[in-house]
Amino acid sequence: MTTLLDVRDLRVTYRAPGGDVPAVRGVDLTVEAGGTLGLAGESGSGKSTVALALLRLLPGTAHTTGEILLEGEDVLTMRWGRLRAVRWVGAAVVFQGALHALNPVRRVGDQIAEPMLIHRTVAPGRVRDRVAELLERVGLPASRAGDHPHRLSGGQRQRVMIAMALACEPRLIIADEATTALDVMIQAQVLELLGGLTSEQGIGMIMISHDLSVLAAHCDRLAVMYAGRVVEQGPATEVVRDPAHPYASALSSAFPRIGDPASRLAPRGLPGEPPDPAAPPPGCVFRPRCVSAQDVCAAVDPPLYPVAPDSDGRSPRHAACVHVGPVRPGPERKELP
Incomplete structure (x- = not known):
């Protein structure tokens, strides 16, 4: 193309x-x-x-x-x-x-x-x-x-x-x-x-x-x-159905799903406010609102890592999160409540 x-x-x-x-x-x-x-x-x-x-x-x-x-x-x-x-x-x-x-x-x-x-x-x-x-x-x-x-x-x-x-x-x-x-x-x-x-x-x-x-x-x-950066990108249906970045997950969860009583009666949102662009927090800018944040997130501003790369390291999806990077800290990423 x-x-x-x-x-x-x-x-x-x-x-x-x-x-x-x-x-x-x-x-x-x-x-x-x-x-x-x-x-x-x-x-x-x-x-x-x-x-x-x-x-x-x-x-x-x-x-x-x-x-x-x-x-x-x-x-x-x-x-x-x-x-x-x-x-x-x-x-x-x-x-x-x-x-x-x-x-x-x-x-x-x-x-x-x-x-x-x-x-x-x-x-x-x-x-x-x-x-x-x-x-x-x-x-x-x-x-x-x-x-x-x-x-x-x-x-x-x-x-x-x-x-x-x-x-x-x-x-x-x-x-x-x-x-x-x-x-x-x-x-x-x-x-x-x-x-x-x-x-x-x-x-x-x-x-x-x-x-x-x-x-x-x-x-x-x-x-x-x-906060001025792309934090996840890939095929649209995959990003919405199975988001890899906690922020993308929060956006997806904010919309009730037709036929799902749980999401209709208790829609999930995202607490907090976006950071001040003139004074972003150190490390990952999403860290203050992220339920999966760990100590390393305060020190590392992650680039876009490939999500589930194949043998040659390629992937149609990328996410700017240490939990999908080459070295994943701590336990597996938790879902947003």
């Missing part, structure tokens, strides 16, 4: 009056053509910062290092003219909260047409037909092109955002909490639409959400973030 996106050692630090705040700390990700990568984690884990960094959409207070290779080109070293050419055409973003992302005083058809006119991907005489085609592709009648955003429902506005993202036929779509504000029925329709477009057109997608169940159902691979 062709690698569309290869993120290597991505680090993002925000400059603040009280000192620098590291929001993303050494993230590595890959997205293949026709593949979908889910990015999960609590609020403040760094998911949206990663999404915005991929196209250099972060504010001026952010300092970004590493490599973001989009079809072999490093986004972080692109000149502004080349970067403007890549946005919408090479990769596009479906932002969280379409009501705030859309211009309230412009008709939605004009907003869908704008990237096509800027990048000249469609002849001016065909723009109106292309807008109608895109609206119909996302399940809206072409007549809604003349409406302003306030005349559309939340689900319809989100579909307009998807149509805008598809306008220039990008190779990669980044969906940042694209269905958070929608009811479950519309959410299911939007997710089905995104999944269908990925498989039909062979594009890559990054789907960002705090909802592991949604990501497990619609993504090939899953990366779980905590």
